[in-house]
Amino acid sequence: MGIKQLFSIIKDEAPDSIKEGEIKNQFGRKVAIDASMSIYSFLIAVRSDGQQLMNDTGETTSHLMGMFYRTLRMVDNGIKPLYVFDGAPPKLKSGELAKRFQRKQEATEGLEEAKETGTAEDVEKFSRRTVRVTREHNAECQRLLKLMGIPYIIAPTEAEAQCAVLARAGKVYAAASEDMDTLCFDTPILLRHLTFSEQRKEPIQEIHLDKVLDGLNMERKQFIDLCILLGCDYLDPIPKVGPSTALKLIREHGSLEKVVEAMENDPKKKYTIPDDWPFRDARDLFLEPDVRKADHADCDFKWEKPDMEGLVQFLVTEKGFSEDRVRGAGARLEKNMKSSQQARLEGFFKPLPKTDAEKAAHKRKLEAQQEEKKKKQKQDKKDKAAAKSKPRAAV
């Protein structure tokens, strides 16, 4: 899902916008996470012999397993996660949802057939395709987070849009998502691979939107138009338009209105725009999504001590988890809670200069950093100009 090929475009056109690092660099930071998307991936990935994990009454526990341990691991690394749940889908998305629904039905039929005739792998493949996040999955994860002392919010519509608003307002450092769509919602920073970096040997990517726009030489609106042209969740893609064509078209014409006009007036009819292609609506969803404002009372987030007995009751008594593991995890959670509070009290994150001499030294350091930055920018510009003179996006 998400916007195909956007990452490779950004990598080519705005390499400075991507910083790679380890999870340690994120210590002390708050990050917003799309909860429903996480739950979906847990339901798919947390399995044993191709089946979701279940307690002895047959209730699925994959989502709780995934969320419990992943959250714990982030907290272990000094990260303060904030989960954002999807609300109602926006209207326009209903088309996309209907299509998914249809695929799901087809997959269900395929599953029945596979059970009759196919191999075990076929059955497994089909059962993964039918995965859906239910109201119950969401409710159970919310209950879990409450017991863990981790804050969450239910977005009016799309979680990604809400994550972006919170990041933009400084309530969190960044939105953490694998989905590049989040940039369209105006998050200043997007963190990718936040969790699977430690286990696999992949770095965390920090993508800075301002530098993305600089590198592409585009306004935010043009960037959104580019993303829509690349194929977002809301609209069908235009056949034969891939990343390089999309980029070329937006640079040449400057807006989707002009791109569409040019396509329609093209005597050779090289591109066929789908019949129902409300790109203005899609753009509006990115520009003005239905979100809770960051100064709303719902956005007053607190990271609190876990409720150990509550966790044992829920995960052990009701869901059949191992008591040793749950208590061990709960203890880690509690310990990290304390140490991060301690670090805050000691000014660990923001050591402010106190004496005049320190202030002066601090100022010099900042100036030196600025100077360094300017130099680097100059050099980068030179490099780019030398590499190729790119056509500028029309305004």
Added chain:
DNA sequence: CTCAGCCA
């Protein structure tokens, strides 16, 4: 997906 335990 993440953990725990094992082994080089």
Added chain:
DNA sequence: TGGCTGAGG
């Protein structure tokens, strides 16, 4: 230590 494998529910 760190990479690998099986279990977790």
